[in-house]
Amino acid sequence: MQLSREDLLKAYRRMVMIREFEEAVHEEFSAGSIPGFVHLYAGEEASGVGVCMHLNDNDYIASTHRGHGHCLAKDCDEHAMMLEIFGKKEGLCGGKGGSMHIADLSKGMMGANGIVGGGPPLICGAALTAKTLKTGGVAVAFVGDGASNQGTVFESYNLAKILNLPAIFVVEDNGYAEATSSRYSVAGSQVNRGKAFDIPAVEVDGSDFFAVWEAAREAVERARNGGGPSLIHSRVLRYYGHFEGDAMTYRPADEVANYRAQKDPLMQFRRRVTEAGLLDGSALDEIDRSVKDRIAQCVVQAKSAPEPTEADLLTDVYISY
Amino acid sequence: MQLSREDLLKAYRRMVMIREFEEAVHEEFSAGSIPGFVHLYAGEEASGVGVCMHLNDNDYIASTHRGHGHCLAKDCDEHAMMLEIFGKKEGLCGGKGGSMHIADLSKGMMGANGIVGGGPPLICGAALTAKTLKTGGVAVAFVGDGASNQGTVFESYNLAKILNLPAIFVVEDNGYAEATSSRYSVAGSQVNRGKAFDIPAVEVDGSDFFAVWEAAREAVERARNGGGPSLIHSRVLRYYGHFEGDAMTYRPADEVANYRAQKDPLMQFRRRVTEAGLLDGSALDEIDRSVKDRIAQCVVQAKSAPEPTEADLLTDVYISY
Amino acid sequence: MAKKSYRQAISEALRQEMERDHRVIVLGEDIAGGAGGDAEQDAWGGPMGVTKGLLPLFGRERVIDTPITESGFIGAAVGAAATGLRPVADLMFVDFMGVCFDQIFNQAAKFKYMFGGKATTPVVIRTMYGAGFRAASQHSQCLYNIFTHIPGLKVALPSNPYEAKGLMIQAIRDDDPVIFFEHKAMYDMEGEVPDESYAIPFGQANVTREGDDATIIAFGRMVNFANTVADKLSKEGITCTVVDPRTTSPLDTETILETAAETGRVVVVDEAHPRCNMATDVSALICQEAFDKLKAPIKMVTAPHAPVPFSAALEDLYIPSMDKIEAAVRSVTGKSH
Amino acid sequence: MAKKSYRQAISEALRQEMERDHRVIVLGEDIAGGAGGDAEQDAWGGPMGVTKGLLPLFGRERVIDTPITESGFIGAAVGAAATGLRPVADLMFVDFMGVCFDQIFNQAAKFKYMFGGKATTPVVIRTMYGAGFRAASQHSQCLYNIFTHIPGLKVALPSNPYEAKGLMIQAIRDDDPVIFFEHKAMYDMEGEVPDESYAIPFGQANVTREGDDATIIAFGRMVNFANTVADKLSKEGITCTVVDPRTTSPLDTETILETAAETGRVVVVDEAHPRCNMATDVSALICQEAFDKLKAPIKMVTAPHAPVPFSAALEDLYIPSMDKIEAAVRSVTGKSH
Ligand SMILES: Cc1ncc(C[n+]2csc(CCOP(=O)(O)OP(=O)(O)O)c2C)c(N)n1
Numbered sequence A, B: 001m002q003l004s005r006e007d008l009l010k011a012y013r014r015m016v017m018i019r020e021f022e023e024a025v026h027e028e029f030s031a032g033s034i035p036g037f038v039h040l041y042a043g044e045e046a047s048g049v050g051v052c053m054h055l056n057d058n059d060y061i062a063s064t065h066r067g068h069g070h071c072l073a074k075d076c077d078e079h080a081m082m083l084e085i086f087g088k089k090e091g092l093c094g095g096k097g098g099s100m101h102i103a104d105l106s107k108g109m110m111g112a113n114g115i116v117g118g119g120p121p122l123i124c125g126a127a128l129t130a131k132t133l134k135t136g137g138v139a140v141a142f143v144g145d146g147a148s149n150q151g152t153v154f155e156s157y158n159l160a161k162i163l164n165l166p167a168i169f170v171v172e173d174n175g176y177a178e179a180t181s182s183r184y185s186v187a188g189s190q191v192n193r194g195k196a197f198d199i200p201a202v203e204v205d206g207s208d209f210f211a212v213w214e215a216a217r218e219a220v221e222r223a224r225n226g227g228g229p230s231l232i233h234s235r236v237l238r239y240y241g242h243f244e245g246d247a248m249t250y251r252p253a254d255e256v257a258n259y260r261a262q263k264d265p266l267m268q269f270r271r272r273v274t275e276a277g278l279l280d281g282s283a284l285d286e287i288d289r290s291v292k293d294r295i296a297q298c299v300v301q302a303k304s305a306p307e308p309t310e311a312d313l314l315t316d317v318y319i320s321y
Numbered sequence C, D: 001m002a003k004k005s006y007r008q009a010i011s012e013a014l015r016q017e018m019e020r021d022h023r024v025i026v027l028g029e030d031i032a033g034g035a036g037g038d039a040e041q042d043a044w045g046g047p048m049g050v051t052k053g054l055l056p057l058f059g060r061e062r063v064i065d066t067p068i069t070e071s072g073f074i075g076a077a078v079g080a081a082a083t084g085l086r087p088v089a090d091l092m093f094v095d096f097m098g099v100c101f102d103q104i105f106n107q108a109a110k111f112k113y114m115f116g117g118k119a120t121t122p123v124v125i126r127t128m129y130g131a132g133f134r135a136a137s138q139h140s141q142c143l144y145n146i147f148t149h150i151p152g153l154k155v156a157l158p159s160n161p162y163e164a165k166g167l168m169i170q171a172i173r174d175d176d177p178v179i180f181f182e183h184k185a186m187y188d189m190e191g192e193v194p195d196e197s198y199a200i201p202f203g204q205a206n207v208t209r210e211g212d213d214a215t216i217i218a219f220g221r222m223v224n225f226a227n228t229v230a231d232k233l234s235k236e237g238i239t240c241t242v243v244d245p246r247t248t249s250p251l252d253t254e255t256i257l258e259t260a261a262e263t264g265r266v267v268v269v270d271e272a273h274p275r276c277n278m279a280t281d282v283s284a285l286i287c288q289e290a291f292d293k294l295k296a297p298i299k300m301v302t303a304p305h306a307p308v309p310f311s312a313a314l315e316d317l318y319i320p321s322m323d324k325i326e327a328a329v330r331s332v333t334g335k336s337h
């Protein structure tokens, strides 16, 4: 399996989409137009996109509180997402979910999740459906470094292994859980944690799209071929605070700047594909431009879109009651 | 550190006490004199005793639903325990706890536990107390093979490691969780699970008192010396059903008989100490006899002891309310 | 119609639904029993034998023994329900909710609302509740009030074998998450249960007795206690209406309010601890909506505010008894012995 | 006396108790913040900054950042309490109870009873609750009714800074397990708070307003709503008694029954979902014990039976409003505009 030109363009477009989306949300949050708890994925783009490039609508992912990037990587509509984050009626979840609960099951996106460690058991379920109904699908749980200590995650490793489920656990280790360093909170190693359950596990540089893509290719193939679960430890960095409003005093002042300068995933991707002559800069520039426009448009529309009304308050609680 | 003659006699006495206690409970349950859910430890004696020989009243253990053996190994009073199992007012817990909730905090016994995986977090707490108040104590959680898959257990491994707690996790693997074989339910290995958290972990033959004692010696020493947590995977077998009343059709018919014949922990102990000339058979016979008498006496008294009364129903809910 | 036990009724419902719909699976700890071992494979069928016999019919793909990881497998059931299966997961004792409640109340219950109506999560969680087994504090609780509190969940409490079969079939066919409470002291209770499949709609109370002097609203096993008390008192000429709401969520407020209004004298019987329970829920409802029809204070008969004790002597005092129900009825009717 | 915020009041209580008793420790996720990192070590003090400043005073031995393992560290707090410490654990949002409830309701709450009175478990669990933050379904729940239901737990709901300090000090000194509910929309609320240490006893309601026409019983943040409504209506000559029970368990039933009897017209205000909540609990209590004094139906003002919505527009409609409380008072008093 190889990345075609179309794949590369798609991957880049998705990564830029995430970056622009998050930058816009950052700006709008700072300006006071977005309420609630908002966690941005900027900086981690290559990880989510590198994984989701292998997935189709028949495959499921479960995300975390830091969900925008995974949604966009899984092809959720950016316009409906932006509306949702603004709490609008035409938002992807009717304004009822917001940033922490964006989902689109028709795209195989099972939801961001406000509960740390909430996703992995759900993904075992999606994988069980795939296995039982023989849909050919696989299921991926994204897990933060902080989340990797939650009991539900280990339970899911074990369950996925003993039921031989087509499940993949991607531990996106951005070095922090809120203000706590993973150097403090995580005993042992992510890879050994996987291996302790006899789950094949690898570590990758999550800022390198191609490294993630390759690791995910193996894991997805294994899952599709009945080989059971895999674990990928993807090292990344988040560019913004834990949530919007976080002063980030627990981080060295230059941490993000250095990373941006040396390892920014978009920059790395661009350098790699242009140096290898796979794509030329102008095609990428064109994506940059069009995505920027698109997101700007989404923001404008989100601002003026109608709010939900009292009639919406009590719908969607049950299917029948 | 060496086992003195007194230690050997004490260890044997405790193991015989457990065996006789459980045989008596088995008989009385079959006869209908004991109500509720009762899980017997017979067959696993060397494991609990091998560990608890290193502990004093200042050290804590947390047990499981299969708690009688751990209680006796930690020196809880057999008479008060028997009364408790019969639900009597003078029982160790006033008849309010029963088999699944025997505790004696004054002996460092934090309780049997009806919740699988309930104990390890509690033991982290006892170890935290020891560390914070510098009591010199250590804390031990007993964990079944089935329990070893519960999320709380992994959370405790991680917490104990990162806080460098004087905690020891003893996974008593008797091959079954209820009717489910650990060959099915446990992915990977117990030792690798410990090591995945950088916790020193060893496997021992839990039917061999001396093997357990030696492994526990190292772990307890490490904990007392500020070396943090350890894990011991102790392989054992239970002689009776999961609970009293279990027909055990999930087990090969001769499994227990073969084990009893070849690996019975009391038999092994007796052979080892007599062959090595450490103790003579008559001293052990004397223990057998006196313990048997003692337990028979406990049963007789438990049967005729008074029940709790309505006045006891609403006491002990709060200290003040 | 044949006499069947509560156990058999539930088992039959599961079997018939699994035959009808290949998406229905059952999973839980020892739901079959024997996995990985060298002897009988369908050794348990759950600790009470309810699911025994399903494994030979449907195989390990649809009758799944799980490790002891309630968050893991209940969460997996929820995730499977959201993606196309119709799982029936077994939370062996409701007392174990504390290790997996998140997957029930924050995930299953809220998907539909949080996701703007686009998710469907047809999961059933079977669970055992109630005192009377000398099973002590961690294996004897009721806790259905906690699930009833949570919007997005439905809660069924079958009071006899007939109800158990019909409510289970409805639970499986229902597109919302359902928590199905089985009382551990009722598995051997027998009653007439049709062989054919039938669903009892949720939110429609069953009036098991009709009377003029008082209305007893009772839940789960307590319905039987209430019936017995009503039968006894009727011999004295004190007649009671007995209401079995069947489900606490949805709750048939209409029948409750109507029957309460008819007699104006109400007793609510709930095996649970007294605070924030179904007895308070129903009392408050009536007091708000049918106050003018009340002729006497509403009496609640519940367990005390204490954990469930182990000792048989204490547990018998603990459980709301027929004597206490009878006394409450006499008190609201003003008709003492 | 100085004006202090709810945040400062709680922080001060923690500091003073930690100074007084070396066995008091605090632990939780980012309770200090910055552990293992290369920059500020007291970076957060919890997400709301309540515990900021404790680390420099008491060090990492007593101000313990934990991994995200609520069962693990809440359980550890329970175990530590049973063995000699007096831990104050932070369950960041009460919505996270689903991953650790077992350690609270089956362990901490039951030790004393199950073990025949021989255990003491003086643990405090601080937790954030309530809507109004646009924090959506999984970060906005109340859920205190669930803890209130459980025998063995005490539940405190401070309604302002003064209450917060005094109830926290009592919580720490109390020998039973206490769940301490802090409303996330109240941290910046200011009020007079004495500098010195003081404990407010549990189970003693505070009557914040006295009146003749109606009795409003409200919980937590809703006490302030009720006070405002009472003040507004008093200008019209409708006077209300407002009762802040302070703790839901123990509950000051005496004050509730007395004040309910005095006016005979009762409104209960509870921010929680409506089923099996404190509004039903108090209504049922009054209806059973003070029925003869009631002159009108008891009205309950609560959130609806739906998860908490994200959208500001919806959330504002969702939270029990002063308008709704006012309407309820008018309805029970029969005095409309
Ligand atoms: C069960 C639970 N505990 C705690 C939280 C609060 N919380 C939200 S995000 C977070 C940190 C998560 O860290 P990590 O998993 O590394 O993900 P990241 O934020 O770095 O993407 C915490 C503690 C929560 N939402 N759920």
Ligand SMILES: Cc1ncc(C[n+]2csc(CCOP(=O)(O)OP(=O)(O)O)c2C)c(N)n1
Residues within 6 Å of the ligand: B039, B064, B065, B066, B114, B115, B116, B117, B143, B144, B145, B146, B147, B148, B174, B176, B177, B178, B242, C029, C068, C070, C092, C096, C099
């Ligand atoms: C949380 C929880 N889940 C399930 C149970 C029911 N249960 C009691 S003991 C047991 C099996 C435990 O197996 P293991 O840990 O191997 O201990 P063993 O019985 O073999 O000593 C189960 C499933 C429980 N008590 N608590």
Ligand SMILES: [Mg+2]
Residues within 6 Å of the ligand: A144, A145, A146, A172, A173, A174, A175, A176, A177, A178
């Ligand atoms: Mg992180």
Ligand SMILES: [Mg+2]
Residues within 6 Å of the ligand: B144, B145, B146, B172, B173, B174, B175, B176, B177, B178
């Ligand atoms: Mg076992």
